[in-house]
Amino acid sequence: DAEITxxxxxxxxxxxxxxxxxxxxxxxxxxxxxxxxxxGHGLRLIHYSYGVQDTNKGEVSDGYSVSRSNTEDLPLTLExxxxxxxxxxxxxxxxxxxxxxxxxxxxxxxGQGTRLTVV
Amino acid sequence: AQSVSQHNHxxxxxxxxxxxxxxxxxxxxxVNLFWYVQxxxxxxxxxxxxxxxxxxxxxxxxxxxxxxxxxxxxxxRKPSVxxxxxxxYFCAVNASxxxxxxxxxxxxxxxx
Numbered sequence: 001d002a003e004i005t006x007x008x009x010x011x012x013x014x015x016x017x018x019x020x021x022x023x024x025x026x027x028x029x030x031x032x033x034x035x036x037x038x039x040g041h042g043l044r045l046i047h048y049s050y051g052v053q054d055t056n057k058g059e060v061s062d063g064y065s066v067s068r069s070n071t072e073d074l075p076l077t078l079e080x081x082x083x084x085x086x087x088x089x090x091x092x093x094x095x096x097x098x099x100x101x102x103x104x105x106x107x108x109x110x111g112q113g114t115r116l117t118v119v
Numbered sequence: 120a121q122s123v124s125q126h127n128h129x130x131x132x133x134x135x136x137x138x139x140x141x142x143x144x145x146x147x148x149x150v151n152l153f154w155y156v157q158x159x160x161x162x163x164x165x166x167x168x169x170x171x172x173x174x175x176x177x178x179x180x181x182x183x184x185x186x187x188x189x190x191x192x193x194x195x196r197k198p199s200v201x202x203x204x205x206x207x208y209f210c211a212v213n214a215s216x217x218x219x220x221x222x223x224x225x226x227x228x229x230x231x
Contacts, residue, residue, distance in 0.1 A: 042209055048217075108217075
């Protein structure tokens, strides 16, 4: 099975601190995404990457950054945590058509989520 | 950019009742369509997907969805729900950029 793991699962941090959420996948999928889930908004895209050294802003990228130094990992950093960033964060992966492996070209697989509370 | 609208925020029904959740999207080009389910405290799991071909697609757990291109709709159905179908359901679309756009979600509560 395709595997994507997030850590930590739960995190409480203080306003103004820098926080990094980890996302690791074991299937060498090109595409990786970070979403945040909030009541009434569904999931909203924060940042995404199509491959190593590639990063792009999503619709709610302010206050967040990502880096892609290898295929397996896309860590999400909150530069200076704010209470508005209290949310559940999901990492996802998908592969380009023809890359093979599990699923079809655009199906996304999600991690278990990280519940972040900023106090 | 794509946008997705789910018609119902919260649906409450009894076991064995039929379920239909509405989803409309706006996008001028070719899209891929998905329904994801999130059980309490868990991550999103794919229920079904439409890429091309037969507009009536069948997914896991007895769910199906119909793509109606002229109406930009992709409604989810299940003829007879079970208590275990209590969950949040998300409609999503993407195009060739692989980025998923999600609806706000519909919470489904099935009463035994």
